[in-house]
Amino acid sequence: MTTFGSTAALRATMDAYFRDVGAAAEQHLAPVAWCTSVGPAELLRALGFRVFFPENHAAMMGAARTANRYMPLAHAHGYSQEICSYLTSDIGAYLAGESPMQAYGLSGTPRADVLVFNTNQCRDVRDWFEWYGRRWNVPVVGMRSPRAIETVRDDDVDAIARQIEALVPALEAVAGTRLDAGRLEHAVRASRECSDLWEACLRTAARRPAPLNFFDATIHMGPAVVLRGADEAVTYYRTLLAELEGRAAARSAAVEGEAFRLYWDGMPIWGRLRALSSLFAEFRTAVVASTYCNSWIFSALDPADPVRSMARSSLELFIVRSEEAKEDYIARMLDLYHADGIVFHDCRTCPNNTNTRYGMPRRLGERLGIPTLVLDGDVNDLRCVSDEQMRTNVEGFIEQIADARPAAGSAAS
Amino acid sequence: MIYAGVDSGSWNTKAVVIDGGARVRGTCVVRSGADLAGAAERAYDGALGAAGLGRGEVTAVWATGFGRQSVAFADGSRTELDCHGRGAAHYVPGPLTVVDIGGQDAKVIRIDAAGQRLSHRMNRKCAAGTGSFLDEIALRLGVPIEGLGALASGSAEPLELSSFCTVFAGTELLTLIRGGKRPSDLAMAAYRSLVKRIVAMDVLDGRVVATGGVIAHHPAMVALLGAELRGEIIVPPHPQEMGAFGAALAARDGAAAVGPSAGERAPLAAVEAPRHA
Ligand SMILES: Nc1ncnc2c1ncn2[C@@H]1O[C@H](COP(=O)(O)OP(=O)(O)OP(=O)(O)O)[C@@H](O)[C@H]1O
Ligand code: SF4
Ligand SMILES: [Mg+2]
Numbered sequence: 019m020t021t022f023g024s025t026a027a028l029r030a031t032m033d034a035y036f037r038d039v040g041a042a043a044e045q046h047l048a049p050v051a052w053c054t055s056v057g058p059a060e061l062l063r064a065l066g067f068r069v070f071f072p073e074n075h076a077a078m079m080g081a082a083r084t085a086n087r088y089m090p091l092a093h094a095h096g097y098s099q100e101i102c103s104y105l106t107s108d109i110g111a112y113l114a115g116e117s118p119m120q121a122y123g124l125s126g127t128p129r130a131d132v133l134v135f136n137t138n139q140c141r142d143v144r145d146w147f148e149w150y151g152r153r154w155n156v157p158v159v160g161m162r163s164p165r166a167i168e169t170v171r172d173d174d175v176d177a178i179a180r181q182i183e184a185l186v187p188a189l190e191a192v193a194g195t196r197l198d199a200g201r202l203e204h205a206v207r208a209s210r211e212c213s214d215l216w217e218a219c220l221r222t223a224a225r226r227p228a229p230l231n232f233f234d235a236t237i238h239m240g241p242a243v244v245l246r247g248a249d250e251a252v253t254y255y256r257t258l259l260a261e262l263e264g265r266a267a268a269r270s271a272a273v274e275g276e277a278f279r280l281y282w283d284g285m286p287i288w289g290r291l292r293a294l295s296s297l298f299a300e301f302r303t304a305v306v307a308s309t310y311c312n313s314w315i316f317s318a319l320d321p322a323d324p325v326r327s328m329a330r331s332s333l334e335l336f337i338v339r340s341e342e343a344k345e346d347y348i349a350r351m352l353d354l355y356h357a358d359g360i361v362f363h364d365c366r367t368c369p370n371n372t373n374t375r376y377g378m379p380r381r382l383g384e385r386l387g388i389p390t391l392v393l394d395g396d397v398n399d400l401r402c403v404s405d406e407q408m409r410t411n412v413e414g415f416i417e418q419i420a421d422a423r424p425a426a427g428s429a430a431s
Numbered sequence: 432m433i434y435a436g437v438d439s440g441s442w443n444t445k446a447v448v449i450d451g452g453a454r455v456r457g458t459c460v461v462r463s464g465a466d467l468a469g470a471a472e473r474a475y476d477g478a479l480g481a482a483g484l485g486r487g488e489v490t491a492v493w494a495t496g497f498g499r500q501s502v503a504f505a506d507g508s509r510t511e512l513d514c515h516g517r518g519a520a521h522y523v524p525g526p527l528t529v530v531d532i533g534g535q536d537a538k539v540i541r542i543d544a545a546g547q548r549l550s551h552r553m554n555r556k557c558a559a560g561t562g563s564f565l566d567e568i569a570l571r572l573g574v575p576i577e578g579l580g581a582l583a584s585g586s587a588e589p590l591e592l593s594s595f596c597t598v599f600a601g602t603e604l605l606t607l608i609r610g611g612k613r614p615s616d617l618a619m620a621a622y623r624s625l626v627k628r629i630v631a632m633d634v635l636d637g638r639v640v641a642t643g644g645v646i647a648h649h650p651a652m653v654a655l656l657g658a659e660l661r662g663e664i665i666v667p668p669h670p671q672e673m674g675a676f677g678a679a680l681a682a683r684d685g686a687a688a689v690g691p692s693a694g695e696r697a698p699l700a701a702v703e704a705p706r707h708a
Contacts, residue, residue, distance in 0.1 A: 394555050404556040406497050411553060414512035418548045
């Protein structure tokens, strides 16, 4: 993976965030809300909540390869091996009394005063939050979203906006404060700024050679995930963007000798991030863009119309769109990032972030005339990953792309 | 000029020696076991022995197969997806679909009219749909894997196994035996089950070429696959050694790209960092 100067600032930002949420939870310094990745984070911040994102928490266990230690505990409580392995890692870790937060001096998973979901991504997040809601006897509230949307319509936006508004009284009661319009506007502005900067960072990879790749981006997206709506994220992405632009100008490549460029669709395989990063690099292949990292771009956010724009951005998101809208999106990204092919991750336990099961790879491959690869794996559950097969699949795919390119071997020298 | 290929498979290690005109001069198949490097040495020497040649006469040798990284003497490597495709396309003009059924993997490789690979599919991390499935069934029926085909040839009643899963199929088999079903019918049912699994992997269109140890040693598979697809299944020469043959072709073509006669054949793109620098 690429070493960036900004990594120190990234660590400091994430560190301060974890300690802040932890202190809020353990010393009751501020109310704590759990929020799904596309939940109404801006609203929660405006109400003075410290916001905790359990998907990020679970991803940390995936990356540390501790997730498989915890999952069986959740299975034993009736949460199947077939459902979201984020959920089963996180609940299992809680049952084991362990958490990656312990590395930040916390005693464990920070306890929520309220849990706020958005079902635009999946049902699992709600089931996940309800488990804790019952355990802690705290409220679980959220947005129930339409799915498989072709084009986002005003009536859908209105409906979601009304749902967000309806959350306010319950959240005010937990926060012990009234919602202040100015604070909401500020949070939405900060969130939009974070989104724009993050998008600009990712967009530097449209250059040849790409100064960062997908695997780097999954690490550097941390602040966009957990500090959306807070000023710290904006500060961090200004630093990162400056570095990436410098690298792009200096033609400093994330993958040495970049010869092939791919698009990644689906979840990361957290426990194999490094392994996959070096595998692709070994074949001079940069994974230059991904649906996953792009999913923290919320360009509809508008401080002049906070609630409706939050509603709109939650409906415009890739995961909540129809097959056709998704295909058009990927086609645009391939064009924008000059990708030679698509890797689809068939994530065993997350059908929601898996786009291989209703024929998309074949349809897109034929429509765009580009090669596609389906990699079987999982976001956190390494029982679903075969390293040997992954290697052969990836290597075979790059051979195929290389052989289709006229005289690539001789052109390299 | 002489070229060679070694296919270090999960079950068997295969070696093939060819000349510049791709004529097979010698082949050898040995069990891979735990010592992949040792098996590669034995298979290579075996194929050279069959060809009446020595290592010094080989211009280039390339490796393939799941253990391709363990073949220390190889000058280059390609995946088995490439080599099975390359080998099959040498015998059969495209567009074609190669079905390779080995001990641990099943692969479907689609190749266009120009011999370029279009796509591939591999089985999920699971023994169903591979040779291991048959090995397990043979064990349950109490016959060596070499005897499964002979057993199945006496089949009279068309039985179906309902489960794909190797473990469940084994249990189902025991239930059927207790229910008085004949072992020969069960052996044939196992082949049928494997075929169902294979045809579900991808659309098998164009000419269908079958390779791998399962195809080489279980003729019932070829007949059942043909019946299922309502078409002819082409079994090329030395189907089990097809990966090694493809690796030998890659050695020839890769060597041509850097050798004095470059230009004669399409060179292989240099995708891989040199491993034996
Ligand atoms: N002599 C034999 N008699 C019957 N079946 C055999 C025989 N030899 C091999 N097989 C079958 O072929 C399978 C192995 O095929 P093959 O040699 O193509 O595998 P491989 O290339 O080592 O495996 P993979 O490609 O999965 O790594 C065995 O699982 C077995 O079912
Ligand atoms: S989208 Fe997938 S990975 Fe994310 S919480 Fe839902 S099921 Fe889990
Ligand atoms: Mg094989």
